[in-house]
Amino acid sequence: MMRLDKFLAEMGIGTRQEVKKYIRKGMVTVNGSPALRPEEKVSETSDQVCFEEKPVSYVKYEYYMLNKPAGVVSATEDRRDPVVVDLIREKKRKDLFPAGRLDKDTEGLLLITNDGALAHRLLSPSHHVDKTYFVRVEGKVTGAEKKILEAGVDIGENGTEERTRPAKMEILASGPVSQVLLTIREGKYHQIKRMFQAVGMQVLYLKRLSMGKLTLDPALAPGEYRPLTKEEIASVTDENAGKY
Template identity: 50%
Template sequence: MSMRLDKYLSNMGVGTRREVKKLIQYGKVMVNKEVVKTIDYKVAEDKDHVMVYGKTIGYAVNVYMMLNKPAGCITATQDTKDKTVLDLVNHKRKKDLFPIGRLDKDTEGLLILTNDGQLAHRLLSPKKHVPKVYYARIKGCVTLADCKLFLVGVTLDDGYKTMPAKLEILSAGEASEVYITIHEGKFHQVKRMFEAVDKEVVYLKRIQMGGLSLDSNLKLGGYRELREDEVQALETF
């Protein structure tokens, strides 16, 4: 498969189409160790060796990033009112990225950003039942009875009965701490599940999606590209 040289370079974040055209015309670009000044020169992404100012520009078709989403920003690519998760990212392929799924505005934690539509489809498919693990602080005393109810599914305010969910109590009292694992992604699902047992979620953070866990060293608002083994862990679903 081949593409125009200017498109190749702009896709890899070297610059805008206009900027990379100037680089090509000024002789700053080499393909297979030869200077190329033709803008529409065709390069094979998987075979040709492209360099700009002596630096190799390898072609990566897909980008995978982990973001530790803070509260206060929305899961969207753009918005005229609120800060989006992509506003937190400074990356050469930023314009290609989109979030897989969504986290509520006030929810923190693991969010995957990518340009891989096939992976997004697999992870979000209702048929896949990809597990998502959350840490939550709850107003009210979470009990073993709640755990048993969640394990068979609870009925939400609109009459929908959820799939079985695993509820693990970390501490219980007037304020409780739990881990909850769900296999679907209904609107405000975790919050509505606890409302169904007369309790309130006061803090929610996603810590795992599929085989990928949130990097504990990643600060709120921080992000990094996924390692190959982490991408493979996601692709098993």
């Protein structure tokens, strides 16, 4: 059971103060009767709550797979640029956030949710969740670079050593512009760009394809999203999901 005003506010009907005004104006009903008080207790599962005669169903957690486009910031708000949560138009909850970050110019898989415990498991360094990226690089990537990057490189700055954990790489094409699949265990700032800089190469394009057991749906164009399936939710909420 929870307070009616909290129920409505969490479902994005308005702020707590706005919701209280709606209740006093008779715009909210519970099981067909006008709600009388904001503090009235309702069941999230069995009571029928309506706002302006439209049912409001309660959802504790939401999970969306987004194919993040370039130019959008992995944040809940930004003064200059559009943010990823604003791309989720059908969201019910107002407390969604990106579970992890992708650089502004990076595309690909981003999980949008309000499940803080899940986000902690996916992002915690102790869990070492796989993150696989498609990378287009200026320069010829050979077995020599593969060996170095897989072993871990120093991406520190100003004389400070900062070594990456061992990675996995598959070379898809090697030439003036090379293409690789790179799987890392962590998510340091600009990590993949800095890894290739450490071997004298520049990343031209970067797209995340998977995170743990969650793989980007190829049917999603950049900027498109969909709710996770029940099977996908089960895979990401598994505490051992994606571990090496």
